[in-house]
Amino acid sequence: MKQKGENKFIKWARFLKQQQNKKLLYCLERASPIEVANFLEQQPIESILRILAMLPITRQGELFALFKDSALQIAFYEQLSKGTFAKLFSCMPSDLRVDFYQRLPSKEQTHLLPYLSRKVREDVLMLNSYSPDTAGGIMHTDFATVLNFMNIEEALAKIREDAPTQKMLYYIYVVNEHMKLVGFIPLEQLVLCTPQTKISSILDTNFVYATVDEDQEVVARKIEQYNLAVIPILNQENQIVGIVSYDDAIEIIRAEQVEDMDKFMGIDSEEDDPDYLKISSVQHLKKRVKWAVGVFMSGIVSHYFTHTKFSSQDFIPYLFYVGMIADTGGNVGSQAASVVLQALNRGQVTLSDWIKIIAKELKVSILLASILFFLVYVKIYIMPSEHRTLQMTFIIALSIVLQVICSTIIGASLPLAAKYFNGDPAVAASPAINTIVELVGLLIYYAAIMVISWLYPINQVNTS
Template sequence: MSAEELKDLVKGFERVEKVIELVPLLKRMPVVEVAEILSDIDENYLLSVLDYFSPSQQGLIVAEFHITKQLEIFKNTSRKRFSLIFEHMPSEARADLFQHLTQQEQAELLPYLRKKTREDVIHLSAYPPETAGGIMSTDFATVRIDMTCAEAIESVRQDAPSKKTIYYSYVVDKEMKLLGFITLKDLILAAPDTLVRDAMHTEFVYVRVTDDREDVAGKIEKYDLVAIPVINHIGQIVGIVTHEEAIDVIRAEHTEDMQKFMGIIEANKDFDYLGTSSLEHFKRRAVWVISLAALGIVSGMIIHRYESAIEKLLILALYMPMVADTGGNAGSQAATVVVRALALGQLSFKNWLQVIWKETKISSLLAICLGLLAFGKVMFLSWETDIPTKFSLSVVASVIALALSLQVISSTVIGALLPLIVKRFGGDPAVAASPAITTVVDITGLLIYFGVATTFFNL
């Protein structure tokens, strides 16, 4: 039975005893799947089910829950009971949860924690969540540079890092300054009396505790690392960031960029769609939508300005939506490509001339295709439309096609430039949001559309 089928089955249980009957099966499944199956169970019942797992399993399961679920468990559990779960959560998950607690809740939990755990969580929680220090783990092994390989193996055994991080051991001096690393394979294959200094790797990649978490994830991806060491201002190793954490960061940053790009203002980084009230959804979306709706008055003013032209040639009104929609699509597409290139470090503001030139070439090819399509569309749909005798349908179709082509080119260039301009002034390029681009190109599109029409038809 798949995890999804088990999840649906558990949802249908009205008594916790039925879920408990499945515990032997759940214990044989990966922790992430167990967490997925148990995620919808009421917190009071969930604790009864978790009691059938070992403390270490409980910590790993709860660590896989969404932060809102973890907070609900915390609030519905005695501090002493929760401390047993908290103790066995991975260090980075503990720190993340601890930062989401109020100061009073933190003070209530700390007395029940062991000294080592208490010091660890306070240490990790001191770093901002957007930095390497905020996402690092203290689950790593170190060996001294003056040890033999046999001594190093014994040291690693005593450190007992998890199976996820045991492959690398970091070589340090007496002051814990990072000097290099040595792999488990190196230690096993070396002669027992070989010194670590003679077997270690001195060329390595590292990050500082204050580095942005997105840059950290980028380094892990670039160098294809299992984990990357984190050092403080004097070169001491204080933690590591694993590739799993890097994947979570990349996913979170991508979600954040998409929310900004679509004009959904960030109110809470741990946003849970179903767990967030409708009012909160409204607050997140209203700013951009209402602001841009107000800006849409400009579009109304332009249409009002050319009202006489529309009265003389009514067919122009029929194809205004086509021109506006095409321009919006072209602008949003260009902005998406540029925002992604900026995020990957492929572009900067100094490349703006190259971007304009490249997007002009691309948009010109698009304009030819879309212009021909628009011409054919007008000829096909409007062959029975009443047109003043001094104009022919083919001429009207040609003018509309020309206006649409110019709109595609201008919209593409605007969509590509807006993120670069925002980046130049130190902002987040993702805030050049799709709704904003659509509104801007709507205004420029109407100006181009009626400007071309009045020029050719002397309206």
């Protein structure tokens, strides 16, 4: 009787587990892939293996590709046999497939290759041969081609053979007998034509393309500029070897903006940095210490200049306004650099427009300086001070005006100068601008005091 009771309990427990699995499978199949991937990344590796095993292999490949944690992907790979993983690997998008393959140690790459199908193996080896920062490194092979001498019926059969995913069927690319791209046909036009219509009669030969060695950011800007869903990537023989989609371009532009912002704020970032909370404090220190030490050293120079030039009794009242002048310059300089950098990244201006850029920033700085000139007078006369004089007020206001104009020109010029010397405009970082304009501001302030005092030699300190 006891054995019979235990068997019933085991059957009941197994039934409950099956019902739970069915409910879980129901939710996983209907939720968006990114939500499922985020959910799985929070689970232990054993649970991930168990849950994914319940799903079709195509869904497994899609979810595995969406994992943001590269260490988790490697750990998952190590838990499976090469044959089992090869099936999942073949279901990943081609560009993400290559990204993961490049992260594998060379020994593991060699072990995995024999388990891959011929097409997947060719795609991996081809895409892996290009630099990750070029169009060849980010393109994928999820596209369909037809020959220019085919008719519609033959073309549709060829498309079924290529079997691109549904979301990549924006355009059908037309090639000649040498596989050189000669044009494209929108999918809806292909479907609406009669079966015997010749491809050459409906071919659009006016197309935008990129080459495999073009920088990925240039490719992303082409997609944005021409409002494309996808752009074909050609090799040196003008043969189509891949495509880059609008989604890829968004990711590139977003990564570029994050990278530029890091540089602008003086942070050395790396492409494969893990999440913020997963980076150790020492790693954060290494990313920030260069600019911090540089700004500190320049601060020593500034303070040395302040102590040597403003140590006289007559200059002591002016010391209270050194910080205001330096901070104002750093603020407007960073604003100018940010605006120019943004315009360069969006393709709104080029180096040939440098005169127009400087002229526009000069106008803005003069208008801003006029407002601050008036506010300096208001500020000094509202704040009670026994050292306040008309001469002192004019010197401070004049220094603010000159500091705003100079800082704006410096902030606008640094990104342009970096671009001219084939550097990254984002290296004109906020700490660099603050450092430069602080030194310039001190020189302007000291020069204004000396010149005005020389022209109008009256007592600068009113002790009454």
